[in-house]
Amino acid sequence: xxxxxxxxxxxxxxxxxxxxxxxxxxxxxxxxxxxxxxxxxxxxxxxxxxxxxxxxxxxxxxxxxxxxxxxxxxxxxxxxxxxxxxxxxxxxxxxxxxxxxxxxxxxxxxxxxxxxxxxxxxxxxxxxxxxxxxxxxxxxxxxxxxxxxxxxxxxxxxxxxxxxxxxxxxxxxxxxxxxxxxxxxxxxxxxxxxxxxxxxxxxx
Numbered sequence: 001x002x003x004x005x006x007x008x009x010x011x012x013x014x015x016x017x018x019x020x021x022x023x024x025x026x027x028x029x030x031x032x033x034x035x036x037x038x039x040x041x042x043x044x045x046x047x048x049x050x051x052x053x054x055x056x057x058x059x060x061x062x063x064x065x066x067x068x069x070x071x072x073x074x075x076x077x078x079x080x081x082x083x084x085x086x087x088x089x090x091x092x093x094x095x096x097x098x099x100x101x102x103x104x105x106x107x108x109x110x111x112x113x114x115x116x117x118x119x120x121x122x123x124x125x126x127x128x129x130x131x132x133x134x135x136x137x138x139x140x141x142x143x144x145x146x147x148x149x150x151x152x153x154x155x156x157x158x159x160x161x162x163x164x165x166x167x168x169x170x171x172x173x174x175x176x177x178x179x180x181x182x183x184x185x186x187x188x189x190x191x192x193x194x195x196x197x198x199x200x201x202x203x204x
Contacts, residue, residue: 022058034062085181091174093137094119102181109152140165140177160188 019039024032039053076099085105087098096116103114110123121133140146146165151158161183168176 019053033057033059085179085183087179087181088168088176089137089179090176091141093134093141093177096176102179105183136163136165137177140167141174143167143169143174158185159183160185 018041019037021038022034022036024034026032034057036056036058037053039051042050042052082099083101085099085102087095087102089095094117095114098114098116106114106120110120112123114120119133121129124130136146136148144167146163148163148165150161150163152161153159161181163179163181166178166180167174168178
């Protein structure tokens, strides 16, 4: 990046005496290093007397950023290839990450767009529902695993779900939780049909 860097630096100096730029260098051992340069002018009677600058090797920071980006991409790909509903919340129970299935199912129920940073149940404007879901979240944030069945009326009939909440711990401290939910409507309907068949046969 040296040639590009010199061009950018010259342009910066021509428009503004302050430089804040990141560029790459290749060392003799062929390794690539990321360099951050920042320079600020010192004035004397409106004239630049000298320039004070700092040059810092930020390769480790850049490598960490790349690793996090790759990790997030893999995590997104993984959770979006799962048929279940996945949501990760912080220590306040606020969603910070969820897959498309989670977003789509809640948007179909609530009729509004679901975004990170907003607790979906608060969009219901129902004090009882808010109290119920806050209670579940508080329980899992206390360090307990929670399982909860839930049913929702749909135009095609009742839909059934099971919610599993798992605390996320860091050094024995709860820092959030994972919600893993599944729709079990087909299972419930099959169980109902089986019971009805057994009742029918027992009548003979």
